[in-house]
Amino acid sequence: MTDAPLAPTDDPRRELAEFLRTRRTRLRPEDVGLEPGPRRRVAGLRREELALLAGVSSDYYQRMEQGRDVRPSEQVLDALARALGFSAEESRHLHSLAAAARTPARAARRYEPEEVPDTTQRLLRTMPSPALVVGRHLDVLAWSPLAGALLGEFTQLPLAERNLLSLLLHPEADQTCPERAATVAELTAMLRAQVAADPGNPRAVELVGELAVHSDEFATLWARHDVAETTRGRMRVNHPLVGELNLDWDAYPLPGTPGPMLIVYTAVEGGPDAERLQLLAGLHDPSQGHGVP
DSSP states (O other): OOSSSOOOOOOHHHHHHHHHHHHEEEEEEOTOOOOOOOOSSSSOOHHHHHHHHHHHHHHHHHHHHOSSSSSOOOHHHHHHHHHHHHEEEEEEEEHHHHHHHHSOOOOOOOOOOOOHHHHHHHHHOOOSSEEEEHHHOOOOOOOEEHHHHHHGGGGGGGGGGOOOHHHHHHHTHHHHOOOOOOOOHHHHHHHHHHHHHHHHHHHHHHHHHHHHHHHHHHHHHHHHHHOOOOOOEEEEEEEEEEEEEEEEEEEEEEESSOOOOOEEOOOOOOOOOOHHHHHHHHOOGGGOOOOOO
């Protein structure tokens, strides 16, 4: 198990510091055109090397990585992002963390449960494709009939246990999801991006704490501070009734309050995966109903 802090923290300066540290230690001097030199005692770039590349003082950058009260400008953040070779998602995440670090602490707020509108529930009942409504922390809130057939017993779990990451971190998940490890890494990065937007959310604290305690795999991935804002992808499933399914998925935000998304799975028309989906639909008993919280 990693020694890095695992649960979301109410101190955004610490989150900013950890994010910068993990990214700095991944870069080698030769990756950025520097001579590695002998007798290096640290992994990746030294703090002073990164500060030089970004054009900021070593002392200022050190205070940032120590989580001290610094308020970097947009220009400094952009310079650090360029020096670290950030992707667009990582750059947005850096700016988001810095903005939170500059914001004074606020009183605890009340969080309402995530809900699926009745209109969305009606839509799910009519959808011929597998579709899920997933909350901001990857909790499965509702599903179409064919998605229920695809997920099986998972849909019978209580809401607090009906989480995509929890499902894939289960020891038996390799049997049904051949690309489980890559999917877990992707979902963890998506969760990290959501938690950064609202670190004090009690569901985030509860979920990350539980997953880190029960899964070394998750704890290691969480400590990496990877972020992703994935809106589409591909999923491969070994279903016990119809065999292997290769499905594409797209995520659509629901109207209204940011948070829950509608994820729809489709197969190429006329292909073997579409045929297997059709077979699964025929085997599914409509009397079992659709997913409700």
